Amino acid sequence: QVQLVESGGGVVQPGRSLRLSCAASGFTFSSFGMHWVRQAPGKGLEWVSVISNDGNSEYYADSVEGRFTISRDNSKNTLYLQLSSLRPEDTAVYYCAKPSQPSEIDFLIESWGQGTLVAVSS
C-alpha cells in the first residue's frame, strides 16, 4: 500500500535552512505530481508546494515563494523540500502528500505521510 515517510525535521534558528525528505513506496512515484502541506501547532492545514511528476514544474504558496524549493528524485522515489530563510511562523508539521490520480499535477490529495515537525526558534 501507499507509504510516505517524511524525515529531516527538527529545531532550527531563524534565518537558517533545513531539507526535508519524503520516501515514497507502494505506487509508481514517477507518475504522480507530489505536494507538501503544513500545519502549524493547533492550527489548520496550509498547502505549501507542488511539483509535477517529471520535476519540470513547481508551484508555491505566496508565504514560502522564494524561500522554499521543492524537488524530487524519481530514481530514489524521494520528494524533497528545501527550507531557507526560516521564520518562526514556518513552525509546523510538514506533510508529504500524494494525489489520487497519476498525472503531471493533480490537486486532489488522497494520501498523506505522518509528517515531520519543523520548529523555528532562537
Place this chain on the structure above:
Amino acid sequence: IVMTQSPDSLAVSLGERATITCKSSRSLLASSNNKNFLAWYRQKPGQPPKLLIYWASTRKSGVPDRFSGSGSGTDFTLTISSLQAEDVAVYYCQQYYASPITFGQGTRLEIK
C-alpha cells in the same frame, strides 16, 4: 479561493446527525466536467488528514456510508447521519479547483 466553514466547533450526541457547512469565495463547479472540485477530510488527534469525500459528494472507498456530501457551486455540506465515537475529529473542506489549494479553517466535532 477562500474557504469558510461553519461552525468552528460542534457537539452532537451519539447516534444523532452532525452537519458541517463550507462556503467558497467562488464557484467550484467546472463547466468542463460538470463537477465540483470540493473535498472533505477528517483529522483525528495526532494523525494526518484522511480523505472522506471528493467531487463534493463521492465517498472514497472504505468510508462508512453515514458520511455524505452535498452542495454545488459555492455552498457545500458534510453530513454524518449517526455520530459514532470514532468520528470525534476536526473536519476540513478543501477546494482543488484552482492553485493554490485552499482549506477551510476546520470544524471540531465532539460528543455531547
